[in-house]
Amino acid sequence: MFERIIIADDETAHLEGMKTIVSQICPETEVLIAKNGLEALEILRQKPAELIMCDIRMPIMDGIELLRIASSEFPQTKFVMISAYKDFEYAQKAIEYQAVEYIVKPFRVSDLRETINKVARGREAEKAKDLLLSDYYRLSEVLQKQEDSKLLQSLLEGRLSEQERAKLRCADRLCNHGVVACLYWEAPGSRNADISYETLEALIGKINTKSILVYDAKPINEAILIIPNQSPDTIRHKLENFIVEIREDLKLELYAGISLNASCLLEKASEAYSQAYEALSYRFYYSQGRVLLYEKLCTSLELALPSLSRIEQQIRDAVHKCDSKAACNEIRRMKEQLMHDPPYYPGKVRNRVSSFVVSIINSFEGSVLYREFEDLQNSAYMKYSRCNSFDELFSISEELLLLCVHLKSHISKAQSTDLIDSCIAYIEQHLNEELSLKEIADRFHFNPNYLSALIKKRTGLSYSSYLLSLRMQKACSLLSKTNDRIKDISLRVGFSDCSYFNRVFRRENGISPQQYRRKYRRW
Structure with missing residues (x-):
């Protein structure tokens, strides 16, 4: 019911009697007593109480003055005023300072019990109301953030209508120059790398308090930052420090792709987002988190891949001859051929290598048991779809080529x-x-x-x-x-x-x- 109640009265006999009665009504409550308002206030400051029951007329500090000061310092504490006088002025003052009940002496024990129970019920109702309001405001804030995130996503994808633009709460900040940064983080091994919105929001504040976070409501491992009034170089330095901090504190590797400086983010956000996303795709080549500037990588987007026809033919021949060693040596040689500075566009490399290996797998159609062919083909599609790095691309390719060699060597068994x-x-x-x-x-x-x-x-x-x-x-x-x-x-x-x-x-x-x-x- 109550953890602590303070009773204040200058009449010792009445004070002790009140303490005994209240202790009987609330056996699990700590009941403290004071002989005047000042003493009660000092106790309250040392040991906050949920309820104070005090006489109005007391020396040094009366009950009304105690109520005035305490209600300001401890707004959650409830007051029951006790007096031997049916004085309208006192009652009016007590109500003004938000006393919840006013009892006139002498009173019956049943009256006191009912008063305490009534105050307790009122407190529980207030708690429930506060909790409901807290949940309501929290939900409203979450829904508003989700709505903002959807509008910002539309802005980044170049499909924000004029009507939607009017709903965008941060539109005025986006009228300035700035950059877009795409973030991606991962954990070593198979450890979960999800970060909640609240944690990410707190972390992002360390980079730039003016950043606008675009983030899915679900815990995922990627996010987008729209950062007004900042240049790529300025953000790069902050992100480099942030990457080190994330690695040490959360054991995560963070990658960031940063766009060119956009003259007006509200008008150029879509273009800047594409640049940041393309820059981030180059994480394909790195095992540790880093900042990737579109400005430094844009020249490599159009780089043509070297000729791989001869290596591809030698790999096909090795598979046909069931020579696993030669097949592995040639796929490793292809990997060396595709290492370049600046690096080739990741999408081109991934598509070229995966398409080549899948074409070898497809050549087995009609030559082996259909179930074996289908299993190998599905395995290739699944593995390549989940491939996230240059090293992993060639590890998968080597594994699939060895399976092709094995399949080729066992074709005769299928003719059992x-x-x-x-x-x-x-x-x-x-x-x-x-x-x-x-x-x-x-x-x-x-x-x-x-x-x-x-x-x-x-x-x-x-x-x-x-x-x-x-x-x-x-x-x-x-x-x-x-x-x-x-x-x-x-x-x-x-x-x-x-x-x-x-x-x-x-x-x-x-x-x-x-x-x-x-x-x-x-x-």
């Missing part, structure tokens, strides 16, 4: 006699079904073209020709050994149309099914 025998046995047992090439290939996890090639190698016939020969062999056997109707036989060998069966049978055997039965009948 047992597997083809099982496939053929299945076809023979299900001749009454449609048995499309794709259906059989899917069932045995083959690429359809690859399965057709294996069957032709085994039988000398294409899949369709081989299937037809099996159907005709079984039809001939049934015609000669059974008395079944020709219509039933046609269904058992996969022909739903008896007339069509008759035509195909005549074409393949030179005589009709009826003639074949009369000529070769064994019953």
Whole structure:
């Protein structure tokens, strides 16, 4: 209910009686007593209390003066005034200084209990209201920041309308020159690198208190700064110090891409953002955080990559010959060829290398089990999509090339006699079904073209020709050994149309099914 209550009264007997009663009503509350207002005020300053119950008329400092001073210093403390007089002037003064209750002596214990309980209920209601208001204001601030961030994102992407511009609270600050900085941070290994908005906002204040932070509401590892009235060099120096601090305090590596100086951020923010983003992409080449200036890197954007055709052909030959050592040596030589100062644009390097390796993987289509090909292809797409650095790009490429060599060396295993025998046995047992090439290939996890090639190698016939020969062999056997109707036989060998069966049978055997039965009948 209350942690501490102070009672002030100059009558000793009344004071001790009040203490006993209040202690009984609030057994877990510390009850302190004072013989005048000044003594009560000194106790309050040393041990803040939630409730003061004081007589009005006391020597040295009366209750009204105590209420006036204490309510100013301790606005959360509640006051109950006690008096033997029904004096309107006293009551008026008590209300003016926000006393919550006014009790006239003598009073009953039940009256005192009700008064204390009423004050307690009032405090709880105030707490709930304050908490609700606090949550409301906090939520309002979060929503406003999110709205600001969306408007700023639209500004950076060059799609901010005039109507939206009017809602932008920081528009006046953006009428000045300045820069845009794109930030990205990561943690060594697999440790989580997320930073909350509040933490990031506090950290950014160390770079420049006028910075405008554009940040997603979710904890992520990248952010954008719009910094008015600052040059790229000035921000570079601050960010370099900030990177060292982040590394030491949070164990994170921070990269920052900085645009050229924009003459008016409100008009040039989109262009500046593109510059900062492109500059940040060069973090691809570095393992430790650093500042990347667009001014220093823009000349390398149009640099053409060196010719890699000869190395690419040697890698293809090495894979074809199942020479893993040569394949690894050549991909490392390609890496050396692509090391350059200034560095090549990361997007070009990533696309060239990944496209080349994927093209080797794609060359296996139709030559290996379809499941193996699909797994390798999906693995390549997934690994390259997550690749974040130059070293990782070539580590992934070397790993995939070794898998290609391994796959090439085991192609013959995919042509296993047992597997083809099982496939053929299945076809023979299900001749009454449609048995499309794709259906059989899917069932045995083959690429359809690859399965057709294996069957032709085994039988000398294409899949369709081989299937037809099996159907005709079984039809001939049934015609000669059974008395079944020709219509039933046609269904058992996969022909739903008896007339069509008759035509195909005549074409393949030179005589009709009826003639074949009369000529070769064994019953």
